[in-house]
Amino acid sequence: MAFTSVSVDIYLPAIPMMSDKLNGEAELSVGAFLIGFSLAGLIWGPISDMIGRKKPLIIGVLIFIIGSAGCAISTSINELIAWRIIQAIGASTGPMLARAMVRDMYNKTKGASVMSMIFFVMAIAPILGPVIGGWVIKFYTWNMLFWLLFVFGVVIFFLVLFIPETLNPEKKQNNLKTAFLNYTWLLKNKPFMRYCICVMFFYTGLYVFVIGSAHIYINTYGISEQEYGYYFAINIIGIMLSSLANRLLVKKFCLDSILKVALSISLMGAIALVFSAFLDLGLLAIVISVFFIFSLNGIIVPCIIAQALDKATHIAGLASALIGSLQYASGIFSSILFVLIKHNNVTQFCIMIFTFIVLACLSIFTKVKFKL
Numbered sequence: 001m002a003f004t005s006v007s008v009d010i011y012l013p014a015i016p017m018m019s020d021k022l023n024g025e026a027e028l029s030v031g032a033f034l035i036g037f038s039l040a041g042l043i044w045g046p047i048s049d050m051i052g053r054k055k056p057l058i059i060g061v062l063i064f065i066i067g068s069a070g071c072a073i074s075t076s077i078n079e080l081i082a083w084r085i086i087q088a089i090g091a092s093t094g095p096m097l098a099r100a101m102v103r104d105m106y107n108k109t110k111g112a113s114v115m116s117m118i119f120f121v122m123a124i125a126p127i128l129g130p131v132i133g134g135w136v137i138k139f140y141t142w143n144m145l146f147w148l149l150f151v152f153g154v155v156i157f158f159l160v161l162f163i164p165e166t167l168n169p170e171k172k173q174n175n176l177k178t179a180f181l182n183y184t185w186l187l188k189n190k191p192f193m194r195y196c197i198c199v200m201f202f203y204t205g206l207y208v209f210v211i212g213s214a215h216i217y218i219n220t221y222g223i224s225e226q227e228y229g230y231y232f233a234i235n236i237i238g239i240m241l242s243s244l245a246n247r248l249l250v251k252k253f254c255l256d257s258i259l260k261v262a263l264s265i266s267l268m269g270a271i272a273l274v275f276s277a278f279l280d281l282g283l284l285a286i287v288i289s290v291f292f293i294f295s296l297n298g299i300i301v302p303c304i305i306a307q308a309l310d311k312a313t314h315i316a317g318l319a320s321a322l323i324g325s326l327q328y329a330s331g332i333f334s335s336i337l338f339v340l341i342k343h344n345n346v347t348q349f350c351i352m353i354f355t356f357i358v359l360a361c362l363s364i365f366t367k368v369k370f371k372l
Contacts, residue, residue: 001118003064003094004328006152007033007087008210012232013134013225014142015214021142024077027211032081034207034331036088038324041096045321046180052167053097053104057160060093065153067091072146087149092324094156099320103309104166109250112306116246116298131229138226182315186322195308198263198363200326202300205270205356207334209290212349220346221283231287238295246299255303256364262299263361269293270357277350286346293357301327330356 008030011018018026048056067087074080098118102111136144186192217228242262249258269292276285309319337352 001095001098003091003156004037007091007149008331009232010133010148011142011145012210012214013218013228014137014145016218017137017225018080018142022074022077022080026077026080028077029080029084030207030211031332031334031336033084033088033091034328036085037092038326038329038332040089041092041321041324041328042183043321044093044096045100045318046182048097048100048167048321049315049318050172052165052172053101054160054163054165057093057097057163058157060090060097061153061157061160063087063090065090065150065157068146068150068153072143072150074143090153092328096321096324099305099309099324101166103320104168107310109255109306111309112250112255112302113247115302115305116243116250128233131226131233134225134227134229182318183322186315186319189311192308192311192319194363195304195311196323196326198360199301199304199308199323200330201356201360201363202263202266202297203327204330204334205353205360206294206297207331208337208349208352208356209294211331211334213290216286216346216349217283223283234287235291235294238291239298242295242298243302244298246302249299250303255307259300259303259307260364262296262303263364266293266296266300267357267361269296270354273350274354277347286350290353293353 015026015030018029044056044060064087067083067085067090070083071080071087074083099115102114102118106114132148133145136148213232214228217223217231218225223231246258269289273286273289273293275281276289305320305323308323311319334352
């Protein structure tokens with residue numbers, strides 16, 4: 001599950017530096033990673049429903065290792081973008097198959113609890129990522145960050161060898177074409193798609209922050225790359241705390257009720273964020289407001305995933321792939337948006353986050369009909 005956060009968060013403090021060194025918009029490398037991640041996941045999902053979870057995971061980790069080495073030796077933005085896509089093709093197997101494996105083994109309530117525990121453990125990665133990244137670029141170049149990802153991939157490869165196969169042989173799909181055609185069924189499944197659309201909008205807002213926060217915090221408010229790592233880590237601590245809380249909440253309340261309360265709190269944080277920008281209340285107000293948006297990730301996403309996969313238990317790999325594709329494709333849109341606006345415009349930055357949190361709330365709170 002940590003593949004995405006590690007691959008993105010560790011080099012966030014280096015984005016301004018990379019833009020200067022490679023003479024291009026380094027933010028686009030985040031979007032490129034998410035393009036590869038989203039599209040590849042749609043292919044890995046049906047394959048995993050046919051041959052199981054373990055083999056695709058092993059192949060994916062090997063591709064990630066190769067892609068990380070390619071990123072490390074890149075000498076231009078175009079090269080970096082190409083290798084980031086390859087890296088993402090391998091990385092996409094991690095979160096997508098992890099979600100499917102949880103659904104293989106648990107019902108939706110227990111699955112939400114287990115996903116919360118996974119979120120708690122994996123939150124260590126984005127806490128350490130920006131902090132490590134900030135200190136590495138103080139003594140080395142940005143390339144070293146991708147060599148660290150290379151080493152991370154090698155370690156994960158050997159750990160994956162010990163993971164058991166979780167897909168019941170009786171649930172394996174017999175025909176790859178039929179497996180792909182199941183996407184049509186999912187797209188017509190309105191309860192399933194409602195959760196997918198919610199997580200897509202929510203993550204678009206989060207990725208606006210992830211992609212743009214380095215420019216806003218470092219260039220606008222003047223903090224160092226090392227300090228930025230600590231500010232970013234505050235949000236991940238919030239995810240860890242909310243993930244632990246969610247393990248208790250799912251035992252007492254229904255998942256939809258928990259989800260609606262969490263989205264409401266996130267919306268209040270988004271409203272406070274916009275006021276902080278318009279009133280120019282400074283960095284601390286921005287940090288506090290973002291905390292109440294970002295940290296609810298530890299409740300919102302596990303509940304959404306558990307509810308969505310419960311609507312498609314017979315094709316969990318495929319369903320997980322579609323959720324992941326929409327979830328991380330949102331980052332592509334976010335990176336393009338941020339490149340189009342002024343990098344240091346705090347107000348535009350906050351309005352974008354607010355807009356997508358509102359859309360995430362509307363997708364759950366309203367009964368508007370939609371067609372895809």
